[in-house]
Amino acid sequence: MLMCRDLARIGSDYIDGQLGATDAISVKMHLLMCRDCRSFIGNLRESVRLIRGHSDYRMDEEYARQLDNAVDEALESRGRG
Amino acid sequence: MQTAQSIDESDLVSALKAGEQRAFHQAVRNYSPGMLAVARYYLDRSSAEDVVQETWVNVVEAIQKFEGRSGLKTWLHRIVANRCKNRLRTANREVSSEFGEELEPGIADRFQSGGRWATPPKLRFEEHAESLMENEALSDCLDKHLSALPEQQRSAVMLYEAHQHKAEDVCNILDISASNLRVLIHRARQKIYLMVEDFQETGEC
Incomplete structure (x- = not known):
């Protein structure tokens, strides 16, 4: 029988639809009976939403300008070539 | 059906192929954060920044070979990954992978x-x-x-x-x-x- 710890281990696979049919049904059955795991999965889903809205590398402006300059030089030599 | 994003991307690719400076500057800002994310998986920060810069210099020429079989972003990320792997190979190093347990x-x-x-x-x-x-x-x-x-x-x-x-x-x-x-x-x-x-x-x- 699927226990809460097992569900926590595969929580991301469940919310991303990566579980096989049998495992997905076991998770759904467990969630019907377990309020704490429903909270865990709900919270994990919201964590994913928060991450999607925030995660990216911050690029400082100085480095961006350095990349622009490198590209400009390469474009110039492409133009000459 | 083409999405708005794919239309934008195909316009951008055409401008890059034509060597338009403004298009390159836009692409640098749009795509470099993701390219850095790839490079930082393999390398320290300074080497990762070097690889991303080398990649852009290379892309100025290589964009002519881009055929759109994958998205531009995926294409750029693959180039960065290959360059990082070559660097590690040349230095005879590997990424130390520690994946561990599923639970924090x-x-x-x-x-x-x-x-x-x-x-x-x-x-x-x-x-x-x-x-x-x-x-x-x-x-x-x-x-x-x-x-x-x-x-x-x-x-x-x-x-x-x-x-x-x-x-x-x-x-x-x-x-x-x-x-x-x-x-x-x-x-x-x-x-x-x-x-x-x-x-x-x-x-x-």
């Missing part, structure tokens, strides 16, 4: 020996998602915690969540198995879960 210690410690929750989820923040997303202090805290993720987890999360690559593409770019990618992503999500829970409970980051 802060979650793993919350179960009884039988596998039921001993310390169940304290808050039900799914009910407050919108207000959470608008909370500036939480947003700063989130930035801080995402920046503090181990580099491999951070790269995997950025490519999968922020850049919305398919899992298969992330595995190819980072040269890892699907199961290892799942571990990296699940661990990172749990860290953020714990951070939000703690923030809601204490109001502090």
Whole structure:
């Protein structure tokens, strides 16, 4: 029988639809009976939403300008070539 | 049917092929953060920045060979990954991979020996998602915690969540198995879960 710890281990696979049919049904059955795991999965889903809205590398402006300059030089030599 | 994004991208690719400086500057700003996420998986920060710069210089010529079989972003990420792998090969080094357990210690410690929750989820923040997303202090805290993720987890999360690559593409770019990618992503999500829970409970980051 699927226990809460097992569900926590595969929580991301469940919310991303990566579980096989049998495992997905076991998770759904467990969630019907377990309020704490429903909270865990709900919270994990919201964590994913928060991450999607925030995660990216911050690029400082100085480095961006350095990349622009490198590209400009390469474009110039492409133009000459 | 073409999406707005694919139309934009095909315009951008045409402009890049024509050697338009403004298009390159736009592409540098749009795509470099993701390219850095790829490079940081393999290399330290300074080497990663070098590789991204070398890649752009190379792309000025190589864009002529871009045929659109993958998206521009995926194409750029693959070039960066290959350059990083070549660097590691030349230096006779490998990425040390430590994928570990599926559960974060802060979650793993919350179960009884039988596998039921001993310390169940304290808050039900799914009910407050919108207000959470608008909370500036939480947003700063989130930035801080995402920046503090181990580099491999951070790269995997950025490519999968922020850049919305398919899992298969992330595995190819980072040269890892699907199961290892799942571990990296699940661990990172749990860290953020714990951070939000703690923030809601204490109001502090």
